[in-house]
Amino acid sequence: MALNCSCNQSGNTEQNSRKLSDLKVGDYAEVVKILSHNEKLRVKMMEMGLVPGVKLQITKKAPLNDPISIMIRGYDLSLRKDESDAVIVRIKSSLFDANCGDCSGS
Numbered sequence: 791m792a793l794n795c796s797c798n799q800s801g802n803t804e805q806n807s808r809k810l811s812d813l814k815v816g817d818y819a820e821v822v823k824i825l826s827h828n829e830k831l832r833v834k835m836m837e838m839g840l841v842p843g844v845k846l847q848i849t850k851k852a853p854l855n856d857p858i859s860i861m862i863r864g865y866d867l868s869l870r871k872d873e874s875d876a877v878i879v880r881i882k883s884s885l886f887d888a889n890c891g892d893c894s895g896s
Contacts, residue, residue, distance in 0.1 A: 810869070810877035811855050813848045819879035820845050826876040839863050840877055 807822050821844050826832040839862050849866065850859035856871040869877075 806880050807878050808881070809875050810848075810860070810879050811858060811871060811874040813879070813881070815848050815851055817848045818845065818882040818884055819848075820882050822878045822880050824876055825878055831873065831876065835873065835877065838867060840867075845882060846879070 821840055821842050824832050824835050846860045846862040849861050857868045858874045859866055859868045
């Protein structure tokens, strides 16, 4: 494992984390956390399968990023901009990648 790696194996999740709405079509990511002061929205997101550790892929984005479509757990899910802004993710190189998008895990 690389000593300066920002993946989950080194314990540093903040360096490579960003909002789901910031990703491009085709990007892979892993959910880190849901940031929302609205408890109903947070619970709704978790009920839809957006829980820490789940991997996803951005499949479509409408103009102005509203809505955004993701592939998660084998189904397509569309999220409004405010919903995708609340999802903090870590970039991955593929759905099967155990490391971040910046390292090879060696």
